[in-house]
Amino acid sequence: MIFAANSTASDVTQTSDSKVDSATLQQIANDPLWQLLLQLKNGKPITNDTSIYISKSFVSPFAEAQATIDLFQRNTQNICNYPARLRLLKRYIPEFDLITPAEHCAEYRKFVESVPADSIKLIYASENVTSASSMMGHIMLRLDGTNDNGIPVKHGITFFTELDSLNVPHIMYETLMTGKEGVFKVAPYQEFEQFYLYEEQRNIWRYTLDFNEQQRHFVQDYIWELGQQSPAYFFHIFNCATVTQLLVNIARPAHLNQVASWLTPLDVVKFAQANSLVASTQFVPSNKWEITTLEESIGSRRASAISSHLARAQLDSLSLSFVETKYALALNQYFRSAQTISEQKYQKNSAEIAAFDAKYKHLSLDVSELPVPSSRQQEGYVAAGFTHQDSRSFMAFRAFPVARRLADDNRSMIGETELILADVEFRVGLEQSNLGDIYVDKAMLYQMVSRVPVTQNISNWSSSFNIGINRVLTGERQRKLIVQSEFGLGFTREVMQGLGVYSDIIVGAGANKHEAFVYAKPVIGLYAYTKLNSKLAVNLSRTYNQYGSDEPIDAVSFSLHQYGFENIALDFEVNIQKVADEYESSASFMLGYRF
Numbered sequence: 001m002i003f004a005a006n007s008t009a010s011d012v013t014q015t016s017d018s019k020v021d022s023a024t025l026q027q028i029a030n031d032p033l034w035q036l037l038l039q040l041k042n043g044k045p046i047t048n049d050t051s052i053y054i055s056k057s058f059v060s061p062f063a064e065a066q067a068t069i070d071l072f073q074r075n076t077q078n079i080c081n082y083p084a085r086l087r088l089l090k091r092y093i094p095e096f097d098l099i100t101p102a103e104h105c106a107e108y109r110k111f112v113e114s115v116p117a118d119s120i121k122l123i124y125a126s127e128n129v130t131s132a133s134s135m136m137g138h139i140m141l142r143l144d145g146t147n148d149n150g151i152p153v154k155h156g157i158t159f160f161t162e163l164d165s166l167n168v169p170h171i172m173y174e175t176l177m178t179g180k181e182g183v184f185k186v187a188p189y190q191e192f193e194q195f196y197l198y199e200e201q202r203n204i205w206r207y208t209l210d211f212n213e214q215q216r217h218f219v220q221d222y223i224w225e226l227g228q229q230s231p232a233y234f235f236h237i238f239n240c241a242t243v244t245q246l247l248v249n250i251a252r253p254a255h256l257n258q259v260a261s262w263l264t265p266l267d268v269v270k271f272a273q274a275n276s277l278v279a280s281t282q283f284v285p286s287n288k289w290e291i292t293t294l295e296e297s298i299g300s301r302r303a304s305a306i307s308s309h310l311a312r313a314q315l316d317s318l319s320l321s322f323v324e325t326k327y328a329l330a331l332n333q334y335f336r337s338a339q340t341i342s343e344q345k346y347q348k349n350s351a352e353i354a355a356f357d358a359k360y361k362h363l364s365l366d367v368s369e370l371p372v373p374s375s376r377q378q379e380g381y382v383a384a385g386f387t388h389q390d391s392r393s394f395m396a397f398r399a400f401p402v403a404r405r406l407a408d409d410n411r412s413m414i415g416e417t418e419l420i421l422a423d424v425e426f427r428v429g430l431e432q433s434n435l436g437d438i439y440v441d442k443a444m445l446y447q448m449v450s451r452v453p454v455t456q457n458i459s460n461w462s463s464s465f466n467i468g469i470n471r472v473l474t475g476e477r478q479r480k481l482i483v484q485s486e487f488g489l490g491f492t493r494e495v496m497q498g499l500g501v502y503s504d505i506i507v508g509a510g511a512n513k514h515e516a517f518v519y520a521k522p523v524i525g526l527y528a529y530t531k532l533n534s535k536l537a538v539n540l541s542r543t544y545n546q547y548g549s550d551e552p553i554d555a556v557s558f559s560l561h562q563y564g565f566e567n568i569a570l571d572f573e574v575n576i577q578k579v580a581d582e583y584e585s586s587a588s589f590m591l592g593y594r595f
Contacts, residue, residue, distance in 0.1 A: 020066075020092075024092050024093070025062055026062060028062075028065040028088070028092050029060070029061035029062040031253075032254040032256065033088055033218075034085075034088055035253070035256070036246060036249055036256050037088065037222065038052070038061060038064055039052060039246065040061060041259070042257050043060075046237060046238065046242065046261070047232070047234060047237055047238045049179070049231050049232050049238070051231065052229050053067075054067040054068055065089075068082065068089070069089065069093070072086065072089075076099060077104065077105075079101055079105070080104065080105035080107070080108055081225065081228045082225055083101040083105075083108060083221040083224055084218060084222040084224070086099065086101060086221075087218060108224055111220075111224055112220055113147060114147050114153070115143055115145075115153075115223075116146060116147055116153065117144075117216040117217070118144060118145030118146065118216075119144045119208065119209075119216075120141060120142070120143055120144075120208075120216060120219060121141065121142040121144065121206050121208050121209065122140075122207040122209055122244070122248065122268065122269065122272055122278075123139065123140045123156070123189075123204060123206055123207075124137060124138070124139050124204070124207070124266070124268075124269050124373055125137060125139075125196040125202045125203070125265075126203040126204070126205075127202070127404070127417070127419070136241075136266075136402070137202075137264070137265040138158070138160075138196070138202075138240055138265055139241050139244045139265035139269070140156055140157055140159075140192065140240060140244060141156070141158075141244060141248075142154055142155065142156055142157070142189050142206070143219075153188070154188065154189040154190065156186070156189040156191075156193075157185070157223055158184075158185050158244075159182060159183065159184050159231075159233070159239070159240050159242075159243035159244075160182070160185070161175065161180045161181060161183060169445070172235075172445060175233060175234060176235055179232030179233060180234075181230075181232065181233065182230070182232055182233035182238070183233075186223065197284065197286050198287065198333070199337075201286040201289070203283070203284065203285050203289050204283075205269070205281060205282070205283055205373060206281070207272060207278045207281050208278065208279045208280045208281075208282075209251070209277050209278065209279065210251075210277055210278065211251055215250055215251045218250045219247055219250055222246070222250060226246075236261075236262045237261060237262065239263070240265065241264055241265050241268050242263050244265075244268050245263055245267070245268050248271065248272055248277065251275075251277055252275050252277070255271075259271065262401055266373050266374070266376060267379075269373050269374050281372070283370070283372075285330075285367075287330045288414060288452075288458060288460075289414050290326065291330050291334060291455060291458060292414055292453065294327040294330070295327065295455055295456055295457075296496075297323055298323060300456050302324065303327065303456040303457065305318070306320070306324060306327060306331065307331060307457050310331060310332055310349055311335075311340070311341060311345075312345075313341070313344075313345040313348040313349055315349055315352040315353065316352050320356045322363045323365075325353060325356040325357055328356075329353050331457060332346060334458070335457075370412060376412075377408070377566075377567055378594040378595050379402045379403060379404065379594070380400070380403075380595040381398070381399065381400050381403060381405075381569070381593070381595075382398070382593055382595070383398045383399070383569065383571075383590045383592035384396070384590070384591060385397075385571075385588060385590035385591055386588065386589050387427060387587065387589075388587050389585075389586035389588075390479075390586070392429070393430045393431060394427035394428060394429055394430055394439070395428045396425070396426075396427050396590065397425070397427075397428070399423075400420050400421060400424065401422055402421055403418075403419055403420035403421060403423070404417060404418060404420075405418055406449055406537070407537075407559065407561045407569070408561075408569075409529075409535070409563050411498070414452055415451045415462075415492055415500070416449070416492070416527060417448075417450050417451070418447065418449040418450075419448045420444065420446075420447040421446060421447075423443070423444040423447060424440075425442040425443075426438055426439060426440045426441060427439045439471075440471070440481065441470075441471045442471065443469040444466055444468030444469070444470065445467050445468040446466060446468065447465075447468070448463075448464060450462060450463050450464070451500070451502050452492060453492045453494040453500060454493050460491075461490070461491070462488075462489065462490040462491055462492045462502060463488060464487070464488040464504065464506065465485075465486065465487050466485065466486050467485040468484070469483055469484070470482060470484050470510075472510070472546055473546070473547075473553055473577050473579065473584060474547040474548075474549060475546075475547065475551050475553070477582055477584060480512065480514075480515075480547060482511060482512045482515075483510065483511055483512065484509065484511075485509055486507070486508035486521075487508070488504045488505060488506035488507070489504065490502060490504030490505060498528060498529035499526070499527075500526065500527050501524070501525070501526045502525055502526070502527075503523065503524045503525075504522070504523040504524075505520070505523075506520070506521040506522075506523060507520050507521075508521070510547070515547055515548055517547060518545065519544055519545045519546045520545070521541050521543040521544070521546075522542055523540070524539075524541075525537065525540060526538050532562075533562070533563045533564045534560060534562045534563060535560070535561045535563070536558075536559070536560055537557075537558075537559045537560075537561070539556070539559075540555070540556045541555050542554050549579070551580050553578070553579050554577065554578040554579075555575065555576065555578075556575070557573060557574065557575045557576075559571065559573040559574075560572045567593060567594040567595065568592070568593060568594070569590075569591075569594060571592065572588070573587070573588050573590075574586070575587075
C-alpha cells in the first residue's frame, strides 16, 4: 500500500479560530500518549529526524500541541495526515468532536476500510545471522479483520531498509551514523510469512495482543501517520523494533520512557509479555527447523526412506506415523521451494500426506519444552573477570551493547549462531611491573558465525565474517594489534542431540602501520551441552602467514559456559598457542551481566 503524502479531502472547511487555554495545552503536552505520537522519550525526540513535527523542528510537546491545533483550525483538510493526533485532541477540545477524518479524507477512509483492525498480532521472525538486515530477527504487526467488501483480510505492518550493497562497513556506517532511507510498508500479510518461512527459513511466533477497540483504532490512525512520513532507518535507534514498539506502546504509553534506546525485536516481545499485553501465542516452525528437529526423532534410516519416496512421489507405499507425517509434510514443502521436485510430484505428495494427516487430526506436536524467545537472556553484555596470560595476571573486561554469542545457550536455534556488534575487550595489569597498564585486545565492529548443521536431506553451509581490531600472536611470540577482516565457510554436523562437530576454512587480511598480510586458517571443533545445563566447546586451528609469520601458528581452546542464572553469564576458557616449538597459554574466568 502506497501512502499519499497529502491525502485528498472530500471537502474543505474551516473550524473555529478560538484559542485553547494554556492549562488545556499543558494537559495535552503532559499526556503520555501525546508524547508517544511525537516519538518522545523523557521529553526528547528518539532520533534527530524532525520531519514528523509541524514546524519541521522540535521545540516542546506544548509548542507542537499549539502548532497542531492551529493547523487543524486553519483548514479541516490538514487533519488528513494526523488522524491519531486528532483522536487524542478530541479528549481535550470539544470543538474537534464534529470532525471525522473518514468524512473529509478520501485516502484515509480507503485505508481504514481496506486495512481493518478487529484484532492485532505481534509477529516475531527469528534471526537470520547470514543476512545483515535480519541478524537480530524481525518484528512487525499483523492487523486482521473484515474489510468494507465483507472479505476477511490480514495485513502486515513493517519498517525496514533496503540493503543494496555488499560493502558491510559502508552499510554499518550508514545505518549507525548517517541514517539510511527507511521503508514503511503495509501489505497483505501472507507475502511476509511466505518470505520468512520458506525463502529465509525462519521460525515465526504470533502473539495475539489484548488491545481494546479504542486502542486498535489508535493503532490504525498512527500507522497512517507513520505512513505519511519518511523517517531515516538507524540500526540502533530507529529500526523495525522501534516502530513496532511505538505502536505496541499505544496500550501502555506511560511506559515508553522505560524502554531502552537500543531496541531489538526480542525487546518488543518481552515488553508485550511483561506488560500483560499477550492474550495467546502461536508457534509456526520453518521447514528446515521442523526437518532438523523431527529427523532426530525418526532416525536417519527412516528419514532416508521418506526422502526417496518423496523424490519418486510414491508415498502411498509407505505407512507413516504422526511424527513421520509431519516430517514428510515439511520435507515435501522444502523440496518444492528448493526446486528438488516438480510441481506435479509436489501436488501428488501433498495429496498422499493429507490422507495420512486426516488420520491424526486429533494429534499435534508438543513444543511446550521449546525455549521461547522471551525466555532468552537480555542481549546487552558487560563482564569482568580474571585472566592469566604470558605468565602475568590481569583484570579483564568486555562489553557490547547487543549480541548473541556462540557461548550462549543456542538449543532453541538451528545450530550454533553468533552475532556481536561493537565488541570491546581490554585488560588491566596487576603485576608490579605493569600495575594499572591497559591493554586493548579487541574492538570489533561486527562479528557473525552461523553453524547450521547438515542433515540427511539438507546441505547447509556454515559461514562466518568479522571486521575490526584484534590482538594476534606473531611468529616472534609477540602480541600485536591489527585491523582485520575474515570470511569463513564450512560444515557442521550434529552427531546427536546436543553434540555437534564442525570444520571451517577461514581466509582473512590484516594490517597495521608495520605490516600488511593475508592469511588462511583451517578450523575444527566440537560443542556439547551437558546434563549440568552447561556447554563445553573445543576449538583447534592452524593459521598460515599470520602477521607474515614463516611458521604456522597452532591454537587450541577449551571453554565451559554455565547456564541457569537469570541474566548472568559464567565463562571459563583456556587457550594454548604454539609457534615452532614455543608455547603461549592463557586462562580466564569471566562473570557477565546481560542487560
